[in-house]
Amino acid sequence: MINNDVLRSIRFMLDLGEPRIIEITRLADPAFELERADLQAYLKKEGEDGFVECPPAVLAHFLDGLVVEYRGPSDSATPRPVEKRITNNLVLKKLRVAFEMKDVDMHQVFAEAGFPISKPELSALFRQPGHKNYRACGDQLLRNFLKGLTLRFRPA
Structure with missing residues (x-):
């Protein structure tokens, strides 16, 4: 996206x-x-x-x-460096951290959006890019995650 x-x-x-x-x-x-x-x-x-x-x-x-x-702010005195390249995986990770979501919460969000994913698929999204089980987050996946979060934050 x-x-x-x-x-x-x-x-x-x-x-x-x-x-x-x-x-x-x-x-x-x-x-x-x-x-x-x-x-x-x-x-x-x-x-x-x-x-x-x-x-x-x-x-x-x-x-x-x-x-x-x-x-809340980080305990560290030095600010984190800002990423130069934003990927869908990074957006997913930052939203997960911001809203303190566990795997169960993530699965619920995807299910609410009508786009359920398996546990291995979800964990693959958060692996390091060089890992053999890493999976790039596609636009459709991120779009459905944002849709599920919107349904959670702004119920009909």
Whole structure:
């Protein structure tokens, strides 16, 4: 999925306004600047006038900010380095950490979205890329996970 889709999905799921997204992004690194006009361009859909592709650094700071928002700041004095490349696996991992989800919770989220996955499939998503059982998270899988989370946070 493109970074813009992930940002829009999480924004809808948590019912976040633009100022709140900027606040959450700064939680990861107070020195990181995200202008409201830039954010508005990232939140537009492809093909709309003013659409700009969301840079990986913005999404990485936002996801790290979500972790801080929901789990609290790290005990470590040095901030974590921000990832230069955001993969679907990384988005899945950051959301799992932010919302303190166990395997059972993850399976429930996928089931609620109508996309159940097995235990080995789930564990393969969180392995290191060089591991023999590593599996790349596809767009459909991430999209269904975000859909399941939305159903959990915003019931009908």
